[in-house]
Amino acid sequence: MKDFIIIGAAQAGLSMAYHLKKNQKDFLIIDKEDEIGASWLNRWNSLKLFTPTEFNHLEGMPFPTPKGHYPDKYEVANYFKTYVEKFDFPVQLNTLAERIEKEDYHFVIKTNKGDLNCKEVIVATGPFHIPYTPKFHNNISEDIFQIHSNYYKNPKQLKDGATLVVGGGDSGFQILDEISEQTNKKTYFSGNTDIKTLPQELLGKTLWWWFTVTGFLSFSKDSWVGKKISKSKQPIIGTDVKSIIKRDNVIPVGYTINAENNTIKTTIKELDDVKNIVWATGYKPNFEWIENIELTKNGYPKHHRGISSTKGLYFIGLPWLHTRGSATLGGVKKDTKYLADKILQS
Known part of the structure; x- marks a missing residue:
């Protein structure tokens, strides 16, 4: 029986x-x-971090690229691969945790490779679990190619013709930028165009440098400032949204509200020439495979800085686990240290 089993081998784990x-x-x-x-390689090919090298270090090993x-x-x-090799971590891949059960004073993790036993469990599966698409996507004709941003790699996956990109977050705008630029085809954008944007650099310093010196990433989710930040619409970082929207082949259409066969209904117009839809519509959390877990109304585990109400069960790498920086590559180390x-004092 292990002392601990960590579920998830990305930055948090x-x-x-x-x-x-x-x-x-x-x-x-x-x-x-x-x-x-x-978990990173599965994302689209042109994906880059919003944070520069100096803010991406895990404990004990600097990120090996220039400042x-x-x-x-x-x-x-x-x-990540080099990090595992450097510290010689014991890792078992191709192992899906299907259920966590507590028996007396230990845990049983049921996996596709059999049961694993441990005294304590640390769940580090991150915030991106179930790709979300609106139910009406099932009403759309099979002639239209549909793909969630989770599976999107590059414009070569798309059919010839117009593409609708749905979703106004960082992923949506990055994918909109790539498709509209590389295909030069008509590209509809469905989402909010009146959105705050922030450059990656300001007055000769990186944005994350400013975030650090102002304490923006360190406000607790329980503080007054933290509550305001967490409830506000997050800005788009490092993508020139205005210039993308102004491209001749980019057509904003408001929000996508329904669909039937080859017709996509938006708040501005009905579209009947769409050949592809990229759903950059986010994810839903899934923690229901953990026995007797208490969940919030948003579907995330109830916890205090990663410590759950079940003795011996912990979480790390969740959005706003404690601060705005909790789910970032460089920010997770503060949470793991705490x-x-x-854990080690208990």
């Missing part, structure tokens, strides 16, 4: 593993993917 290894704990990391870094560089997904995945200290 690896950051926690560092502290367990340092304190000579007997632990195992399991992950459903077939390689370290797969001011914005790493792509391949560099992040390679960093949680590790609490």
